[in-house]
Amino acid sequence: MPTNFFKTRNWYRFSRNPLSITGAVIVIVVVFLAVFAPYVTPYPDHSGAALDFANMNNPPDSKNFFGTDGMGRDVFTRVIYGYRVSLLLGIVVLSLAVPIGVGLGLIAGYYGGRVEIVLMRITDVFLAIPALVLAMAIMGFLEPTLINAMLAVSVMWWPWTTRLVYNLTRSIKTEDYVVASKVVGASDSHIILFEILPNCLPTILTKMTLDMGFVILVAASLSFLGLGVQPPTPDLASMVADGSQYLPDQWWLSVFPGIAILIVVLGFNLLGDGLRDMLDVEM
Amino acid sequence: MPLTKYFFNRIWASIFVLFGVSVLIFLIARAIPGDPARMALGPRASTEMVEQLRERLHLNDSIPVQYYHFLRGVTEGDLGMSLYTKRPVVQDLAEYFPATFELVFFAGLIMVIVGIPLGILSARHQDRLTDNVARIIALLGVVTPTFVWAIFFMLIFAYVFDILPVMGRLGETVEPPPHITGMYVFDSILAGQWHTCKDALLHMIMPAAALALSGLGQAARLTRTNMLESFGRPYTEMARAYNFTEVQTSMKYALRPAMIPTLTILGLDFAVMLGNAFLVEEVFAWGGLAQYCVSAIFYKDLNGIVGTVLVISMFFLLVNMVIDLVVAYLNPRIRLG
Numbered sequence: 001m002p003t004n005f006f007k008t009r010n011w012y013r014f015s016r017n018p019l020s021i022t023g024a025v026i027v028i029v030v031v032f033l034a035v036f037a038p039y040v041t042p043y044p045d046h047s048g049a050a051l052d053f054a055n056m057n058n059p060p061d062s063k064n065f066f067g068t069d070g071m072g073r074d075v076f077t078r079v080i081y082g083y084r085v086s087l088l089l090g091i092v093v094l095s096l097a098v099p100i101g102v103g104l105g106l107i108a109g110y111y112g113g114r115v116e117i118v119l120m121r122i123t124d125v126f127l128a129i130p131a132l133v134l135a136m137a138i139m140g141f142l143e144p145t146l147i148n149a150m151l152a153v154s155v156m157w158w159p160w161t162t163r164l165v166y167n168l169t170r171s172i173k174t175e176d177y178v179v180a181s182k183v184v185g186a187s188d189s190h191i192i193l194f195e196i197l198p199n200c201l202p203t204i205l206t207k208m209t210l211d212m213g214f215v216i217l218v219a220a221s222l223s224f225l226g227l228g229v230q231p232p233t234p235d236l237a238s239m240v241a242d243g244s245q246y247l248p249d250q251w252w253l254s255v256f257p258g259i260a261i262l263i264v265v266l267g268f269n270l271l272g273d274g275l276r277d278m279l280d281v282e283m
Numbered sequence: 284m285p286l287t288k289y290f291f292n293r294i295w296a297s298i299f300v301l302f303g304v305s306v307l308i309f310l311i312a313r314a315i316p317g318d319p320a321r322m323a324l325g326p327r328a329s330t331e332m333v334e335q336l337r338e339r340l341h342l343n344d345s346i347p348v349q350y351y352h353f354l355r356g357v358t359e360g361d362l363g364m365s366l367y368t369k370r371p372v373v374q375d376l377a378e379y380f381p382a383t384f385e386l387v388f389f390a391g392l393i394m395v396i397v398g399i400p401l402g403i404l405s406a407r408h409q410d411r412l413t414d415n416v417a418r419i420i421a422l423l424g425v426v427t428p429t430f431v432w433a434i435f436f437m438l439i440f441a442y443v444f445d446i447l448p449v450m451g452r453l454g455e456t457v458e459p460p461p462h463i464t465g466m467y468v469f470d471s472i473l474a475g476q477w478h479t480c481k482d483a484l485l486h487m488i489m490p491a492a493a494l495a496l497s498g499l500g501q502a503a504r505l506t507r508t509n510m511l512e513s514f515g516r517p518y519t520e521m522a523r524a525y526n527f528t529e530v531q532t533s534m535k536y537a538l539r540p541a542m543i544p545t546l547t548i549l550g551l552d553f554a555v556m557l558g559n560a561f562l563v564e565e566v567f568a569w570g571g572l573a574q575y576c577v578s579a580i581f582y583k584d585l586n587g588i589v590g591t592v593l594v595i596s597m598f599f600l601l602v603n604m605v606i607d608l609v610v611a612y613l614n615p616r617i618r619l620g
Contacts, residue, residue, distance in 0.1 A: 125303030127551075129596045132558025133576075140580035140588045141311060217428055221562055224430045225577055237428070244434050244566065248442035255438070258431035265426040 010278045020274025026267025034083040046073035047081035049232035060252050067252035075239070075252060079260045082236040085229055086264060089150055090215045094208055096154040101161025102204060106192050108162070109169025120166065126159040132221050139227040149228040153219055157211070164207060168200045202279035209275055213268030220261050236261050286611055286618055293607050297600045304596045305357060309350055312585050357593070363586035367579050372590035375575060380594060381465025382452060382571035387560050389468075389487050390494035391553075398499040399545075402506025407533060409511065417507070421500025429559040433493040433566035440489060448486050450568045457482045490567045498549065498556055505548055509541035516540075543614050550606035554599055 014020050038044045042064075046052075052072030060067040066075035108119040126134070138152040172178060178195050186195070222228040223237035231238065236257045243253025320336040321328070337343055340363075341352045356362060362372035405414040441449040452467055453459060460470035460479050468487065471480035513519055514537055522536040523529075564573035572591055579587030611617040 121299075121303065124300050125307055127554075128300045128304055128600060129307075129592060130554035130558040130599060132555075132561065133592055133595050136558075136561065136576065136580065137308065137588050137592045138311060140576075140583075141314075141585070213426065217426075220428050221430065221558070224428070224562060225565060225573075227577075227580065237430075240428075240430065240434065241565075247434070248438055251438060254434055258428070258434060262423075262427045262431060265428075266422070269422070269426050 010280075014274050014278040017274055017277065019270050020277070023267050023270025023272070023274055026263060027271050030083055030264050030267060031087065033080050034087050037080050037084055041074075041077040041080050043074040043077045046077045047234050057246075057250055059250075060256075066256040067250070069239075069243075069253055070246070070250075075256055078234040078239060079236065079257055081234040082239065082257060082260065083264065085146070085233060085235050086216045086219070086261070089146065089153075089219050090212045092150045093153045093157060093215045093219070094211060096150070097157035098161055098204065098208060098211075101158040102165050102197075102200070104158070105162040105165025106169050106196060106200075109166040110173060110188070110192050110196065116166075119162070123159040123162050123166075126156065127163070129156075131156045132218060135218060135222055136225065136227060139222060144227050144230060146229045146233065149219055149222055152222070153215060156218075157215065160211075161204075161207065164203065165200055168203055169196055172196050172199050203281040206272055206276045206279060206281050209268055210272030213265040213272070216261065216268070217265050289611055289617055290604075290608060293604055297604055301593075301597060301600060305354065305593060306350065308589050308592050309353055310346075312589055313346060313349065362590040362593070365579065365584055365587045365590075367575075367582040367584040367587055372586045375587065376572070376590055376594050378465070379570070379572045379575040382569060383560055383564065383573070384598075385466040385468060386487070386490055386494065386563065386569060386571060387556060388466075389491035390498075390556060390560070393491055393495035394498040394502050394549075394556075397495070398502030399506050399542075401499075402503040402545075403510060403533065403538065405503060405507040406510035406514065406537075407529075409507075414507070417500070417503045420496075421504045424496040424498070424500035427496070428562070429493060429497060430562040430566055432496050433490065433563050436489045436493050437566065447489055448482075450486075450566075452483060452486050452569060453479070454482050454486075490563045490569060493566075494556060494559055494563045497559065498552055501552055502545070502549055505545040506541060509543075509545050510537055513537040513541045539613055543610050546606050546610050546613075550603045553602050553606075557595055557599055 033040055037047070041047075043050075050071065050073055052068070055064070055068050055072040057070055058064055058068040058072075064074045064076060066079060068074055069078070104119055104123075108116045129137075134156045135149075135152040138155055139148060142148040142152070173196065178191060181191055181195055219228060220237035223235050224241045226238075226241065229235035229238060239257035240254045240261070243250065243255075243257065246253055320333050320340060320342055341349050344352070360373055362376075364370070365372045365375050368375050401413075401417050401420075405417040408414055437449060440447045448454060457479055460467060460474045460476050460483075463470045463473050467483040468480060471477070471483055510533070518540075519532055519537050522532040527535070560571070561573035561576065563569065564571045565577070568574075572595070576588065576591040578584075579591065
């Protein structure tokens with residue numbers, strides 16, 4: 001962890017910004033709901049392929065806050081379970097894409113020369129295809145499953161991290177402490193791992209928090225096009241897509257899951273902005 | 284002529300990137316398990332037929348040779364046959380691209396003519412009402428999935444208030460204008476069919492606005508930040524010292540340098556808009572590239588997918604080239620070398 005993460009002054013700065021606190025609260029609440037979904041939802045068995053003919057397409061009321069869908073399932077329950085899928089997806093994508101992106105960015109930025117040219121031109125190629133279109137195309141060649149959606153989003157995500165870490169590394173490389181450790185004979189791997197990487201961490205941490213929201217957004221877009229998670233797994237964007245066929249009469253089917261996506265992305269975005277101010281990083 | 288040289292360098296770089304894109308998409312398409320010829324012909328086709336098609340598609344050659352055939356096709360404007368429509372992919376793309384282009388064009392227009400003035404106003408009224416409203420629009424624009432905007436708009440303006448058509452590019456009773464560019468708004472203007480033009484524009488409002496929203500806030504924030512930066516610079520002080528009005532100072536001296544970084548970043552963000560256009564098209568049954576590409580994906584139509592990705596990337600690079608040219612024109616350090 002970067003040292004300025006532990007400075008009380010920085011936490012004070014973070015806590016003084018109502019937006020950052022809002023973000024943190026949203027993220028904590030969403031994570032809590034997702035983790036304890038079976039205990040906090042009124043109808044946990046509605047997360048799968050349940051059927052309840054008596055309660056089909058009920059509008060929101062005190063029993064079903066968000067109404068029920070065409071199979072009589074509680075939309076509120078499914079939204080909370082949908083958060084599980086979204087968060088899991090975000091975590092898996094970032095833990096695949098960030099290490100690759102950081103590693104390649106460090107190598108390209110530190111070694112320079114031919115390595116840099118090759119790696120950064122490859123990055124340029126990936127960045128020249130609009131992210132969602134690339135993910136769509138990859139999904140087009142694969143079966144639409146959760147795992148494949150995670151892969152497709154990871155493949156389009158690493159170049160952004162690579163470019164960020166590359167630019168950081170290039171500027172940190174010329175700092176006096178890096179030059180000094182080179183002079184006393186530190187190895188390349190020591191400099192990269194113990195001099196440069198720790199100084200990239202505040203930025204990477206901020207970027208990851210912001211990206212968590214955007215990964216959820218992109219994955220939702222894939223699902224919306226029918227290229228992601230398949231039923232009966234509860235997925236927010238698929239719920240919006242399915243519900244949109246019943247507009248305007250059963251508006252709750254698409255409106256509540258839509259707002260649910262908005263809220264979780266907003267939470268990570270505000271939290272990321274707060275971290276950026278707190279850790280004082282330029283992005 | 285430094286500008287010409289600059290521009291040619293940019294074209295070279297773009298061609299190189301486009302070449303890379305073609306390699307990448309080709310490799311992804313060939314890396315998948317399964318036989319494209321078998322997928323094209325279906326499970327009931329005989330082995331001989333599959334073998335014949337494999338031969339015709341050069342699938343029995345090595346990957347580099349296959350890529351050579353593919354690239355030669357691309358340079359001759361041949362992207363192969365679509366397995367979904369059973370027509371040449373180029374013909375399909377020519378049919379579906381104008382609809383997408385038209386949508387993206389109007390969304391971009393809204394983004395620039397609303398976003399940039401909003402940013403200027405935010406900078407002039409820093410931390411006051413306008414600025415805070417712009418801040419909220421920017422935040423909501425970025426965090427809300429485009430398809431959610433599209434559905435909200437549809438629900439409010441088409442169903443609740445019933446002031447805009449629900450979906451499609453034209454009303455059911457309206458004949459499409461004669462095919463010139465494939466873009467209904469422009470075609471109807473060229474043909475002088477004002478009634479059709481009005482209908483096409485009415486159908487355009489919601490999709491274009493939904494698509495513009497995420498970039499619009501971004502455009503306003505970037506303009507604001509960069510305007511504030513230029514307000515602090517000596518040249519704006521100088522303009523004020525010469526007794527130019529505040530409006531003249533902002534528009535003539537602060538805006539121009541502020542546009543340089545703003546436009547560059549917006550150009551890169553254009554990729555997001557191109558991706559989101561697919562979502563908007565799905566919601567409003569727009570009948571553009573998205574519909575084609577999504578169908579191609581479900582039919583495992585490799586040529587169709589590869590063609591769509593190539594066209595979208597080409598479009599993205601072209602727009603960025605145009606933006607670079609505008610930036611070069613705005614920035615005397617590039618223009619004059």
